[in-house]
Amino acid sequence: MRRGWFLPIAAALGFSFLYAPIVSLVIFSFNESSLVTVWSGFSTKWYGELFRDPQLLGAAWLSLQIAALSASIALVLGTLAAIALVRFRRFRGRTLFAGMVSAPLVMPDVITGLSLLLLFVAMEGFLGWPQGRGMLTIVIAHATFCTAYVCVVVQSRLSDFDRSLEEAAMDLGASPVRTFFDITLPIIAPALVSGWLLGFTLSLDDLVIASFVSGPGSSTLPMVIFSKVRLGVSPDVNALASIIIGIVALGVLAATIIQLRTKPKNRQV
């Protein structure tokens, strides 16, 4: 049982490449000094500072609302798209539909943002809706690309789904609607949860698309941070970033645990 030294070292290097910047950011968020790069002692004062900054707090609240809303819209639309793709094997334009649904995954954000902006402006001109740009337009924009992610996640779950489970429920007297709520939904629930969390995180993360489609007074958190950083990094941004990392890490962890815990139960012989 001779274990080489190469693998552990390679792994350590790989992980430090990925996580050293984040760790240093978290460490410096507890820095006393107002100079970001100089360590002068441990303090949590920037966290306190953060909670007294109405601009940051307002942006954070707005971002959370947008993320929750757009993830929820994307969940419904993405699930419907996934069901259409998996369950209705053949329909006119299926290939086109499949391609179009997943296109936002690879589309550069700049293009998505710009095209949505043009659309919103044109719609306002012709339909008078949406009036101006703000939270609503950001939600719509985020829901668009999150739908693609939800669709991919739910699709993979649905394609492993054993149709005879639904048939068995109907055979035992459950109507199709009842079957959906009793059998289909609980079994694909983990995919729905992770799809929602994924959408939530992506929306919370997004800077580029939001910059295109936001209006006055509707700056999301990433936009505020970005503009702050341009004026020079202040330590309270570090504190804010640490909190966001914490939230995202918790979300990802939760999604993974849910996926793992439910996976072996569906291994049917």
Added chain:
Amino acid sequence: MAKKPQQLAIDTRPWRDTANNKPFVRIKNVSKKFGDIIAVHEVSLDIYKSELFCLLGGSGSGKSTLLRMLAGFENPTSGTIEIDGQDMTEVPPYNRPVNMMFQSYALFPHMSVEQNIAYGLKRDGLPRAEIAARVNELLALVKLQDYGKRKPHQLSGGQRQRVALARALAKRPKLLLLDEPLGALDKKLREETQFELVKIQEQLGVTFIVVTHDQEEAMTLATRIGVMNQGEIAMIGEPTDIYEFPNSRFVANFIGSANMVEGVVSEDEPDHVRIRSSELGCDIYVGHGVDCAPEQRLWWAIRPEKMVLSREKPAGLHGANVATGIVEEIAYLGDISVYQIALASGKRLRVSQTNSVRGNPDAITWEETVYVTWDEDAGSVLTS
């Protein structure tokens, strides 16, 4: 392993007296097309109460599609299905008095064994206490009393199979459909479960329709077998009929193994038929009349165990029924040995003999010249 005759006396075989018995399931001219593919073609079938009917066929023979039409998951393209006198063609699966046991068992992974079994009863809106009592009754029936709280993934294959059976029986269906019920079990468990299944069926008196590709399973379980081929019913009959009196070359070949020989009718009398076969190198004397014409080409099939092997030339019958060849292969199976005999024509016959003498030193061996003979009724004359 045939059905025990005392349990199934002649008078309990309603299909033998169609004038006085009403079929319970009546499939009339049912066809099913998927696009251009005809899965089931003009199938008509009557199944009687308390039967254990097996639909036997290879993959793609349409047996599963027929079963799914009975359950209501597929609608026939044409034809009707009646259950207990009611037309079921337009009735959705959740309103049929029919339950199904799925090949994959289709146990709900997020529910415990008890919840799985109770699912159908809950849909019927039965009171809680009644459901609990019924679930316990069923768990006892399939001998899983201590497993009610487990989830399906915590059970072995055989236990899952029994949960699936209990769940399908929970609503006391008039008709139970079983899709390859033993398909996922290993050989030993399968044999045990076969008998258990028959026992439960006899105990409850429910009509079973079983789909299987395993002929041994069909022979063991069934009161009658419907052999399916390419979407059509090739033959319906009791296991012994199907095995001993196949009606076509397909059935003779599909069930068990058979030696198939081509021949020409040389004598066609009301009490016997003589068939000239160049493949066998001798005539075949059949001791009963056959619906054929002189000089007609037909086939004759004989099971390996219906022939006798000897070193000395046997007397034969009316100068027929004796073929000769060289032992080419011997498969020793313990209880029997199967000999492959190469005839002069190049045709190979498979003959099986019981190994009744222990470690027989004088047994027929490779490269020996041997004679094969058979009775006048040992084979089946087939015209299709």
